[in-house]
Amino acid sequence: MRPNKKDELVRKALTVFYRDGFHATGMDKLVAETGVSKTSMYKHFRTKEELIVAVLKLRDESFREWFERRVDELADTPADKILASFDALGEWFEEDSYRGCMFINAGAEFNCKDDPIRQEAAHHKQVLLDYFTNLARQAGARDPELLGCRILLLKEGAIVTSSLLGTAQPACDAKETARILLDEALKG
Amino acid sequence: MRPNKKDELVRKALTVFYRDGFHATGMDKLVAETGVSKTSMYKHFRTKEELIVAVLKLRDESFREWFERRVDELADTPADKILASFDALGEWFEEDSYRGCMFINAGAEFNCKDDPIRQEAAHHKQVLLDYFTNLARQAGARDPELLGCRILLLKEGAIVTSSLLGTAQPACDAKETARILLDEALKG
């Protein structure tokens, strides 16, 4: 149970930060909701910012792990995986606890360019871009980097729209749009 | 100078909220940065939330006014206006003060479903959706609602991506993507 308490803190803090936002979540609330004492928190993380960065690192890891696994379950070929990405997103949008993308939210709250929190968010998007670009390459797209960019645009757009309008419909719209882009990238 | 002080307060508060975020901006900072006394603020707006809603209403109005005017300057036909939208966005992304979409940011900070701030954000996106749908209809798209949705997805995706990655490039990517969607919606 040695490294568990720290991980447990990060895991529980993730839930609260995602639900209520970063600035709106004080360390006192975290103490109340995680059951971890404040003293212990500040033994693991020197500042709230350090804790948030740790939370984002966990989120990056666990989201991508879930996402890529789900896509693999839903489709076999690279081209189908690209389309299935939006089915996976749709499932996410329909969760009760869905609150948009944590990295977009973090970027909205911490605007300073060189903020490590913001850099963590940028990193997450970059890794997802690479994921889509790889799928595009494997699918035989004419310009994999370009198709990857476009798929990412659709994904981010679908997240923001579904979150603000409170419907999972954008996932379907994005999927059909992706189909058009995929066809265009594979033809000729 | 009767209605001016209130409008001036909202206008200046907009700048600060956009730059620093909503929760990170206290009323005391607003007093310091706007030159309007706190007493006077609370005479116009009963709560901080009311002020934020007023700020968002102004933002909705002024952003759309700027955006639609700029699009009209850049293109003549409805189809070209859809494409020119992304040129206008690109100009916005390159402004030093660019900090992403204020409504996306507001939605990230205020997550409660029935929060008036969130509803204001949803309204803004809905009005922009209508704008794109109208352009799509005028352009003779097969399914204007569908094309409108897709253009909106690209726009939101470009905003989020450009904001987090700190480059205006997504505007170009989105424009070329929109061209493909437009062709698809006009052909046959």
Place this chain on the structure above:
DNA sequence: CTCAAAGTGTACTGGTCGGTAAACTTTTGC
């Protein structure tokens, strides 16, 4: 069994939060 690491509760700091009270000055309409 023992000792150190890891965890705990409680109380505290100085500063900021959103919001209010009261007494005063300026601006405006008639």
Place this chain on the structure above:
DNA sequence: GCAAAAGTTTACCGACCAGTACACTTTGAG
């Protein structure tokens, strides 16, 4: 020119903010 409306300054409220100090208990490895 006079009253009301709109503005101001200053001081204050209780609550919460991030972060610390200290004395205490639990836990795990040798």
